[in-house]
Amino acid sequence: MAEISSKQADHWLALASPRPEGSWGCRIESVGVKLPAQMLTTRDLMNRTSHRTRIQLERLTGIHERHVVGPGENSFTLATGAARDCLAHSQHQAPDIEMLISTSITRSRGRSSQSFEPPLSLYIKQAIGATQAVNFDLSNACAGMLTGVFVLQDLITRGEISCGMVVSGEYISQLSWNAAHQIRSLFSKQLASLTLGDAGAAVIVERTPDGTPGIDVIGFTTLAEHSRLCLAFPSTVGPGAQMYTKARKLHRVAIEDMAPLVAEAIGEAGIDLADIDYLIPHQTSARAIRKGTEEFARRLGAKPKHVVLNLEEYGNTSSTTLFVALHKYLEEQRMHKGDRVMLLALASGIQIGIAIFTIDSQAERYGHTH
Amino acid sequence: MGTRIEAASALTSHGWRRPTARHLADAAARTCLAYAGKEAGDVDILINAGIYREDNMGEPALAALIQEDIGANLGQPPVGGQGTFSFDLANGTCGVINAIQIEAGLLRSGVIRVGAIVTSDVDPNLKDPGAAPFRPTGGAMLLGWDDSVSGFTDFCTETFTEYEDLFVSGLVWQGRRGPRVPRRPNGQSQMIIDQRLGYQARLADCAEDATRRFLGRLGMGIGEIDLLVPASSSPDFLDPLRARLGIPGDRVAYTAEDFAGAYTTGLIAALQAAIKSGRLGDARNTLMLAAGAGITVTLALYRQTPP
Numbered sequence: 037m038a039e040i041s042s043k044q045a046d047h048w049l050a051l052a053s054p055r056p057e058g059s060w061g062c063r064i065e066s067v068g069v070k071l072p073a074q075m076l077t078t079r080d081l082m083n084r085t086s087h088r089t090r091i092q093l094e095r096l097t098g099i100h101e102r103h104v105v106g107p108g109e110n111s112f113t114l115a116t117g118a119a120r121d122c123l124a125h126s127q128h129q130a131p132d133i134e135m136l137i138s139t140s141i142t143r144s145r146g147r148s149s150q151s152f153e154p155p156l157s158l159y160i161k162q163a164i165g166a167t168q169a170v171n172f173d174l175s176n177a178c179a180g181m182l183t184g185v186f187v188l189q190d191l192i193t194r195g196e197i198s199c200g201m202v203v204s205g206e207y208i209s210q211l212s213w214n215a216a217h218q219i220r221s222l223f224s225k226q227l228a229s230l231t232l233g234d235a236g237a238a239v240i241v242e243r244t245p246d247g248t249p250g251i252d253v254i255g256f257t258t259l260a261e262h263s264r265l266c267l268a269f270p271s272t273v274g275p276g277a278q279m280y281t282k283a284r285k286l287h288r289v290a291i292e293d294m295a296p297l298v299a300e301a302i303g304e305a306g307i308d309l310a311d312i313d314y315l316i317p318h319q320t321s322a323r324a325i326r327k328g329t330e331e332f333a334r335r336l337g338a339k340p341k342h343v344v345l346n347l348e349e350y351g352n353t354s355s356t357t358l359f360v361a362l363h364k365y366l367e368e369q370r371m372h373k374g375d376r377v378m379l380l381a382l383a384s385g386i387q388i389g390i391a392i393f394t395i396d397s398q399a400e401r402y403g404h405t406h
Numbered sequence: 407m408g409t410r411i412e413a414a415s416a417l418t419s420h421g422w423r424r425p426t427a428r429h430l431a432d433a434a435a436r437t438c439l440a441y442a443g444k445e446a447g448d449v450d451i452l453i454n455a456g457i458y459r460e461d462n463m464g465e466p467a468l469a470a471l472i473q474e475d476i477g478a479n480l481g482q483p484p485v486g487g488q489g490t491f492s493f494d495l496a497n498g499t500c501g502v503i504n505a506i507q508i509e510a511g512l513l514r515s516g517v518i519r520v521g522a523i524v525t526s527d528v529d530p531n532l533k534d535p536g537a538a539p540f541r542p543t544g545g546a547m548l549l550g551w552d553d554s555v556s557g558f559t560d561f562c563t564e565t566f567t568e569y570e571d572l573f574v575s576g577l578v579w580q581g582r583r584g585p586r587v588p589r590r591p592n593g594q595s596q597m598i599i600d601q602r603l604g605y606q607a608r609l610a611d612c613a614e615d616a617t618r619r620f621l622g623r624l625g626m627g628i629g630e631i632d633l634l635v636p637a638s639s640s641p642d643f644l645d646p647l648r649a650r651l652g653i654p655g656d657r658v659a660y661t662a663e664d665f666a667g668a669y670t671t672g673l674i675a676a677l678q679a680a681i682k683s684g685r686l687g688d689a690r691n692t693l694m695l696a697a698g699a700g701i702t703v704t705l706a707l708y709r710q711t712p713p
Contacts, residue, residue, distance in 0.1 A: 047488075048487050048488060049491075051517065059515075141465055150576055152457060152458070152577070153573060162570075171565065173497065176494065258491050258493075270594070
């Protein structure tokens with residue numbers, strides 16, 4: 037088996053692109069989601085701030101409501117629920133999973149607001165019966181799940197494993213409550229914490245049969261010069277963390293630097309931005325996403341056919357946003373076999389990750405619950 | 407053709423007034439780059455496998471801060487330039503071998519040319535500071551591609567979940583008692599580390615089982631292992647393991663006393679000792695072994711033989 041062609045010397049991104057004549061193909065086989073039943077509207081959240089803020093959060097961000105955990109739910113239960121949903125949509129059984137990577141930023145389980153050891157992935161693999169899986173946790177802020185896919189993609193295309201799962205459960209609404217106690221104005225560095233919602237997501241990545249479409253390109257880079265634009269630490273207000281974000285600068289840097297990186301990725305895939313049927317960006321605020329998309333179109337001379345926005349009902353579900361959005365579109369049968377999708381991760385670090393893949397037969401296993 | 411260890415560096419916090427996880431990893435990374443004769447900008451991927459930090463920062467990945475500190479490709483991304491990708495990996499003391507496996511794969515694929523792994527652990531705001539099972543240390547290693555050696559050829563990870571409760575750690579919210587006072591903290595999250603009796607002995611049992619299965623699968627005998635590089639030199643773990651496997655003491659890379667209690671840095675400290683003594687260079691087959699919470703055992707075989 038030939039090795040994957042090296043493009044590192046020509047690219048800013050750490051970029052992998054399986055070649056038909058070389059390594060194994062690789063695809064996203066199924067996606068699962070676990071959403072808590074309880075909802076919290078932006079109006080209710082803003083009514084519970086300790087100070088009169090006068091912030092029109094819904095108008096600013098496009099977020100109307102978000103799911104939040106109820107009693108007995110935490111990062112572990114959300115991750116496990118998502119992993120089970122993913123298996124329910126998959127042709128694989130839990131014992132088929134050879135590697136399981138948990139990428140939750142929040143790792144609450146039992147009385148622990150942040151579990152360290154053993155890794156959360158160990159408990160998840162036990163809970164779903166993936167007893168043969170090699171497991172570890174990976175932490176890369178909101179880009180964690182796509183980073184996990186990047187890792188699995190390499191192992192699969194080289195033939196080291198044939199099937200792996202990336203899973204994340206985010207009980208991150210604690211940050212909203214902690215921020216609500218302290219936030220005073222629109223200029224607070226904790227403003228972004230008010231956009232967060234809870235969710236679990238899981239994805240199975242597998243080796244593809246010959247000639248089957250899958251992941252065309254996946255790449256990542258860290259713009260570490262801006263590593264301090266978003267920081268989260270354990271809170272002294274309540275359980276969980278507090279997050280401080282220089283949101284305007286972060287978005288300015290992201291818009292500025294993402295365009296050449298997207299150009300690298302689509303160039304490697306041998307396509308144009310207009311060939312992308314669905315662009316799924318990290319869900320932060322509707323306004324920022326629209327502005328970013330317009331800037332891409334201006335710089336790259338083309339724009340994707342659709343830009344996916346699901347903020348209105350989910351908010352920013354941190355590391356799970358891309359796959360919650362992908363799952364929603366598959367369930368609603370908006371995506372079809374042959375559609376080309378670009379996932380665009382943006383996270384503190386600053387981490388930028390891009391994956392381009394083609395929807396295949398997995399689309400047929402969604403939508404029956406509607 | 408294989409993944410080659412370019413350099414390894416480990417350090418303790420001796421002489422540091424207030425050691426931080428970030429600064430220990432920074433210092434180790436800079437020394438390691440100097441040993442390898444490379445620039446920070448040569449690093450294509452940087453994985454931090456350290457666990458315990460003074461501030462228990464949730465995001466960004468500590469690796470991104472370390473990348474910034476050492477100055478690895480901080481410029482704007484022009485087309486045709488080179489960037490660095492950084493993230494954290496957590497699997498206790500076993501995380502370093504998981505990180506080696508990931509980077510060895512990316513080197514084999516040609517996605518990267520140089521990979522760095524860093525580690526560090528310091529007091530993470532422990533509820534009971536005496537309960538810390540480790541000493542503040544930092545480490546770094548560099549991996550590259552070499553056409554003349556086999557390098558890292560085989561990896562193995564086994565978990566023994568019946569012992570998952572023997573070592574548990576996590577942040578637990580401790581609310582302040584009494585009425586709520588404006589501008590005063592309501593409490594804090596403190597790290598609880600619960601290590602039960604018999605943990606080290608079970609680590610040795612599990613490591614022995616996993617090692618025998620791993621070598622059996624490769625068709626190798628213990629006698630073919632020229633050097634054992636363990637992640638822990640704790641006598642409670644290493645002495646019974648070595649005795650049961652029948653590995654003579656002169657085929658084990660022990661760390662200096664300074665590194666007793668090194669946690670995620672343990673494997674890199676042992677590797678540094680083996681490199682400095684010349685024993686790594688002399689060994690044809692080196693077995694790297696880590697065992698930690700879960701119980702998880704990770705193993706890697708490093709061959710300095712022609713491919």
